[in-house]
Amino acid sequence: MSKRIVVVGGGLAGTIVASGLCRHLGNELRTGKVQITMLGTSEKHLYQPALLFVPFGLAGDDDLFRDQRKILNRMIAYYVDPAKFIDASAKKVTTESGRVLDYDYLILATGSRIMPQNIPGMVEGGHWFYDLEGARKMRTALQAFQGGKVVVNVNAPHKCPVAPLEITFMLYDYFHKLGILDKTEITYTYPIGRLHALEPVAHWCKPEMDKKGIKYETFFNAESVDPNKKTITSMEGVTLEYDLLITIPPHSGMDLVDASNLGKGGWATTDPKTLQHTEHKDIFVIGDTTNIPISKAGSTAHFESEAVIANITSLIKEGCWSRYYDGKVFCFVETGMEEGTYVWFNYTTPPNPGPPSHMIHWLKLAYNRLYWLSAKGLL
Ligand SMILES: Cc1cc2nc3c(=O)[nH]c(=O)nc-3n(C[C@H](O)[C@H](O)[C@H](O)COP(=O)(O)OP(=O)(O)OC[C@H]3O[C@@H](n4cnc5c(N)ncnc54)[C@H](O)[C@@H]3O)c2cc1C
Secondary structure (H helix, E strand, C coil), X not given: CCEEEEEECCCHHHHHHHHHHHHHCHHHHHCCCEEEEEEECCCEEECHHHHHHHHHCCCCHHHHEEEHHHHCCCCEEEEECCEEEEECCCCEEEECCCCEEECCEEEECCCCEECHHHCCCHHHHCECCCCHHHHHHHHHHHHHXXXXXXXXXXXXXXXXXXXXXXXXHHHHHHXXXXXXXXXXXXXXXXXXXXXXXXXXXXXXXXXXXHHHCCEEECCCCEEEEECCCCEEEECCCCEEXXXXXXXXXXXXXXXXXXXXXXXXXXXXXXXXXXXXECCCCCEEECHHHECCCCCCCHHHHHHHHHHHHHHHHHHHHHCCCCCCCCCCEEEEEXXXXXXXXXXXXXXXXXXXXXXXXXXXXXXXXHHHHHHHHHHCCCC
16 A cells, blocks of 8 residues: 655745655655655745845845746645645544545644734834745835834744844945945844853854944843834833834744644644654654744754655655654854854754854855755755
């Protein structure tokens, strides 16, 4: 009997896993011993890390989008038909259109979404670059900006742990190049008592901000924004004035996870080593969807996918387990418009950012193009 693999979510994690499984299980797919079906929400695949460059006019549709069906191997059945309910006991997925799919293995990769609406006034008063519409609006706002007070407000949880630092340093350079830095004051706010959740990164970025004259407010959990007065107020009682408010909005997971009793807040309960759902071992959870307390990042999803691909392949071919995920994450960090550094860490090794260089910045840009090969399972 054929093994049925259903991938729920055609974003970064789901696509890399499905493509990798095709590479490793090519013969089984061709002979009908394995079937892979993917459920997604769009014909287009969005590469979110390129959104960071949209506000500066440095990324367009070519950098952001590909046709999902052109990325995926033809042996994968792809449906734009979101999953509505996962019956983990019966091993069935029901879709929005009423399709019912049985599975032997399910990959849950529905990602996360931004919730600026959770902070009153933020939608009206703030700008963000975490989705395409927001990034394009932010570009227009930046083009109109002539100097003044800029607040970069970070909320938790959020994906890509380093993007708030990147946008802060890039804005600094951008204003410098425009010749309006002397008329501009940048304040970075962070919800806990230091400048970054990863302690070594917090130690690294504090002197970088001090050197540039970037101000900061820690223990700043945004409570509300007054778009008329142009102020943002924290739960801790601090009010900051702004001329331009950039926010990293709080995130949540998808309703499907709660509706299917697989986790709370859209985060599925996941074993940090095996990446199996804690109660349903035939469900593998990867990418932003997990509740593992590590960075929600594309690179996390990429390294997780290597373990999931290896394990499903060996379970199908050899009936045994292959390897564990070790918590590996690797992120490039833009420290300006033309320089960058990187951090890598895992469950046992903390990050240790090195000195920025032009070369690392160019490597980040190069990886953004190479991503499309990863999505096809070629890298
Ligand atoms: C501005 C920005 C910059 C970033 N920079 C970096 C970076 O430099 N490095 C890095 O490593 N990461 C970065 N990231 C983070 C990275 O993009 C995410 O962590 C990554 O996309 C997570 O992959 P995912 O597959 O879990 O989620 P996604 O890529 O969001 O994919 C989830 C998919 O599931 C679909 N879906 C949702 N519900 C359903 C349903 N019910 N049925 C079917 N499909 C469903 C969604 O539509 C989506 O297509 C950045 C993100 C942003 C926004």
